[in-house]
Amino acid sequence: MSHATHTFLSSLCLGVSVVNAFFLTGCNHPSRSTQLQTLDFESIVVEIAASLRESDFLSGRTPESPEILLTSREPTNLTSDLMTKGERWYLIDRITHSFHLRDLAGERRIRFIVPAERLENLKEAIGFERTIGEERKPTHVLAAVFRNITRSFALDRTDLYAAHYSITALESGETVWTGEYLLKRTAAGRSYN
Amino acid sequence: MGAVIHNNSSQRFLLCVLCVSAVNAFLLTACAHSTDTPLRDLFDRGEYPRVASRIAARLPEDRTNRDYMLDRMRLSLALLADGRPAAAEPIINRTFEILRTQGINDDKTIAAAILGDGNVIFWKGEPFEQAMMFHYIAVQKALLNEWDNARAAAQSSLFLLKDFGENERGGRKTTEDIARTAVGRSRHNDDAFDDYLDKGYTPTKTNFALGYFMSGLANLALHRSGGDPARLDEAQDNFNEANTLIPALAPVTSALLNNSANTVFIIDYGPGPEKIRYGPDNSLTRFAPRLANNQRPLTLEIFTPTRATDSLKESVSSAPPSASPSAVAADLNALAQDHMWNNFEDLRAAKSSIGTAMLLGGAITASSDNQTAQIVGLSLIGAGLFSKLTAAADTRHCELLPNRVYVAAASITQPTTTVTLTIAGGPRLALPSLNPPTQNSIALHYVRMPMSSEIAQWGQSGRVLYSNDSCDCAVAGDDLPYILGGGGRCVQRPSLEVLRRYQASGNLLDFSVIDLENLYRAEGINLNPDPRELIAPRHLLDGGDSLEAPIAGSTGFVRLFCREHPPYVPKSTDAIRAIEERRGRSVRNK
Numbered sequence: 001m002s003h004a005t006h007t008f009l010s011s012l013c014l015g016v017s018v019v020n021a022f023f024l025t026g027c028n029h030p031s032r033s034t035q036l037q038t039l040d041f042e043s044i045v046v047e048i049a050a051s052l053r054e055s056d057f058l059s060g061r062t063p064e065s066p067e068i069l070l071t072s073r074e075p076t077n078l079t080s081d082l083m084t085k086g087e088r089w090y091l092i093d094r095i096t097h098s099f100h101l102r103d104l105a106g107e108r109r110i111r112f113i114v115p116a117e118r119l120e121n122l123k124e125a126i127g128f129e130r131t132i133g134e135e136r137k138p139t140h141v142l143a144a145v146f147r148n149i150t151r152s153f154a155l156d157r158t159d160l161y162a163a164h165y166s167i168t169a170l171e172s173g174e175t176v177w178t179g180e181y182l183l184k185r186t187a188a189g190r191s192y193n
Numbered sequence: 194m195g196a197v198i199h200n201n202s203s204q205r206f207l208l209c210v211l212c213v214s215a216v217n218a219f220l221l222t223a224c225a226h227s228t229d230t231p232l233r234d235l236f237d238r239g240e241y242p243r244v245a246s247r248i249a250a251r252l253p254e255d256r257t258n259r260d261y262m263l264d265r266m267r268l269s270l271a272l273l274a275d276g277r278p279a280a281a282e283p284i285i286n287r288t289f290e291i292l293r294t295q296g297i298n299d300d301k302t303i304a305a306a307i308l309g310d311g312n313v314i315f316w317k318g319e320p321f322e323q324a325m326m327f328h329y330i331a332v333q334k335a336l337l338n339e340w341d342n343a344r345a346a347a348q349s350s351l352f353l354l355k356d357f358g359e360n361e362r363g364g365r366k367t368t369e370d371i372a373r374t375a376v377g378r379s380r381h382n383d384d385a386f387d388d389y390l391d392k393g394y395t396p397t398k399t400n401f402a403l404g405y406f407m408s409g410l411a412n413l414a415l416h417r418s419g420g421d422p423a424r425l426d427e428a429q430d431n432f433n434e435a436n437t438l439i440p441a442l443a444p445v446t447s448a449l450l451n452n453s454a455n456t457v458f459i460i461d462y463g464p465g466p467e468k469i470r471y472g473p474d475n476s477l478t479r480f481a482p483r484l485a486n487n488q489r490p491l492t493l494e495i496f497t498p499t500r501a502t503d504s505l506k507e508s509v510s511s512a513p514p515s516a517s518p519s520a521v522a523a524d525l526n527a528l529a530q531d532h533m534w535n536n537f538e539d540l541r542a543a544k545s546s547i548g549t550a551m552l553l554g555g556a557i558t559a560s561s562d563n564q565t566a567q568i569v570g571l572s573l574i575g576a577g578l579f580s581k582l583t584a585a586a587d588t589r590h591c592e593l594l595p596n597r598v599y600v601a602a603a604s605i606t607q608p609t610t611t612v613t614l615t616i617a618g619g620p621r622l623a624l625p626s627l628n629p630p631t632q633n634s635i636a637l638h639y640v641r642m643p644m645s646s647e648i649a650q651w652g653q654s655g656r657v658l659y660s661n662d663s664c665d666c667a668v669a670g671d672d673l674p675y676i677l678g679g680g681g682r683c684v685q686r687p688s689l690e691v692l693r694r695y696q697a698s699g700n701l702l703d704f705s706v707i708d709l710e711n712l713y714r715a716e717g718i719n720l721n722p723d724p725r726e727l728i729a730p731r732h733l734l735d736g737g738d739s740l741e742a743p744i745a746g747s748t749g750f751v752r753l754f755c756r757e758h759p760p761y762v763p764k765s766t767d768a769i770r771a772i773e774e775r776r777g778r779s780v781r782n783k
């Protein structure tokens with residue numbers, strides 16, 4: 001292929017790409033909200049669960065390791081969006097549910113314990129005696145905080161969301177694992193319009 | 194085209210079309226939405242459940258309905274005033290989602306405005322209405338002790354505003370000033386009108402002091418419960434902004450920051466401004482005060498009761514009541530009149546102006562000798578008439594917003610404390626059965642001060658007359674269900690604890706909890722309502738079928754439980770038999 005032909009084809013490809021990009025951009029309706037959507041929640045839990053599964057904290061454990069009794073806490077929402085109780089617990093429960101409990105208990109010596117916030121609800125809902133849960137002595141707690149940074153202008157807004165998870169040893173206060181997932185969302189349009 | 198110009202029948206046809214268009218436009222205008230005055234009056238009288246029921250019954254599901262958002266705002270306000278933040282949850286969350294969606298109307302054109310509800314500009318409210326709604330969402334979340342969500346909503350109320358600057362007289366530009374400038378610029382270029390409105394301003398930091406206050410409060414509450422120092426910093430920053438905008442807020446924010454207050458009251462007072470039409474063809478709108486601006490102080494006094502059943506007058510402890518700092522954090526008359534807080538939807542003003550210009554231009558060209566020009570001129574007249582006849586601006590607004598919002602900070606240390614709120618020269622409301630918040634937390638109470646003189650009948654005694662699920666207060670007659678008459682004043686949901694109290698007084702000795710529940714069911718009272726159907730529950734004392742109690746510290750609680758209700762008339766044979774058996778036992782005992 002001659003240099004001229006190569007240059008021509010390269011130019012043509014570039015031109016087609018530019019035109020495609022133009023039309024694709026033009027066809028995309030701009031997002032009108034930066035709020036997290038269901039798929040974003042799913043992305044967060046999938047990524048965080050994978051991060052935990054591959055972590056030194058988990059992979060280093062054997063059937064001979066000291067037992068961990070892991071509870072969880074209702075996540076804190078420090079974003080500028082509302083998060084319902086259901087959404088919060090979804091973002092915790094989907095992490096713990098992604099593990100095979102029997103394998104985790106047998107091979108990693110980790111067992112999950114009902115969170116304190118849910119204990120009262122359980123008692124009321126199922127009619128348990130008030131003594132239920134008194135034996136509950138967690139050694140570690142799984143927590144999550146969601147934050148965002150907002151940059152807002154007259155005609156658009158960008159939010160960078162950060163989902164930060166951690167497991168803390170309750171006795172020592174040591175953070176034994178952390179996981180983080182970042183998401184950027186942009187929206188066009190006047191906020192009040 | 195030439196055939197059309199020289200064809201008289203075609204001209205007549207065109208004129209007929211124009212006339213029909215004009216008549217249609219007239220009819221459309223005549224059918225325009227009008228403000229629901231009775232709803233507003235009911236709200237001012239404190240009849241929140243009736244307001245909520247009425248709105249819930251007509252709540253539009255069609256998003257193209259211009260009342261879709263407005264009715265949700267109204268319903269949210271009615272439920273909050275009635276002390277039902279949990280019932281408001283789905284509606285409130287939906288309004289947040291809508292408010293957080295930006296540029297909903299960016300793609301719409303003036304034509305959409307002309308065509309009305311069929312091709313609507315979505316009603317999202319003026320910016321000040323939107324900021325207030327974010328505030329109420331923050332209040333609802335705080336009432337449910339979700340301070341992080343309250344923080345999110347309060348922060349959302351602090352959006353950028355558009356500042357068109359000052360007029361030649363040195364004052365803030367009015368909407369009319371802005372419209373006039375836009376029209377002036379559009380004389381030589383049609384696009385200049387929209388360009389000026391879209392780009393002729395400076396994006397400006399908000400002056401919504403109430404939003405900063407709520408954001409500071411939410412951060413402080415998070416700091417107190419979680420110990421995060423970053424939240425304290427954020428609380429201080431927000432309080433500083435609020436204090437800068439309204440220096441009178443400083444004593445309130447200081448009391449909160451120095452831990453001398455653990456309870457905050459958000460108090461709405463008076464009817465908010467009303468949107469009215471004015472100007473050429475009634476095409477412009479402005480907000481007119483329904484209650485004049487004044488800075489009448491609010492006094493908050495705390496009474497520690499000696500006995501829960503005492504009336505306020507009798508229950509004052511030996512120590513004098515303690516006063517707490519308060520201030521006006523939002524003056525809605527002022528917000529509504531500032532162009533920064535208006536969205537210029539009455540750019541129907543533009544439409545009206547365009548109509549006028551077309552009419553004028555049309556009259557000139559129609560009088561010419563050229564037949565083409567005549568047709569064009571007639572068309573312009575028709576379009577102008579059409580535009581003029583539909584030019585009257587839409588005055589839809591949230592008429593349930595208050596005139597002003599007071600905030601007050603107090604320290605409540607004893608259970609079943611009574612707090613009185615008095616607006617100088619205005620109403621007084623006593624809020625009984627308030628408890629201190631749990632350790633390291635802040636309690637928030639939202640109060641809507643009713644305007645009518647009816648408040649004198651039930652708002653001032655501070656005495657709870659019916660035992661209910663929202664307070665632990667002992668009430669004379671709480672040893673018998675209200676539905677069984679005989680002086681019974683208990684409207685608590687049936688439970689073992691409640692039944693034992695009845696039985697300790699010798700009542701319903703042969704009843705089990707199941708029997709008691711069945712008695713309520715026989716009376717048609719819904720003990721396990723579907724949360725989705727709880728949007729506007731009517732309480733048993735209001736003649737409804739619900740035992741869901743408004744939360745203590747709300748106006749709805751006072752309205753329902755601090756005034757006498759007529760004796761219950763049982764409907765079921767089970768209830769009548771239970772009453773007769775009780776009467777018989779009572780006679781035998783004598």
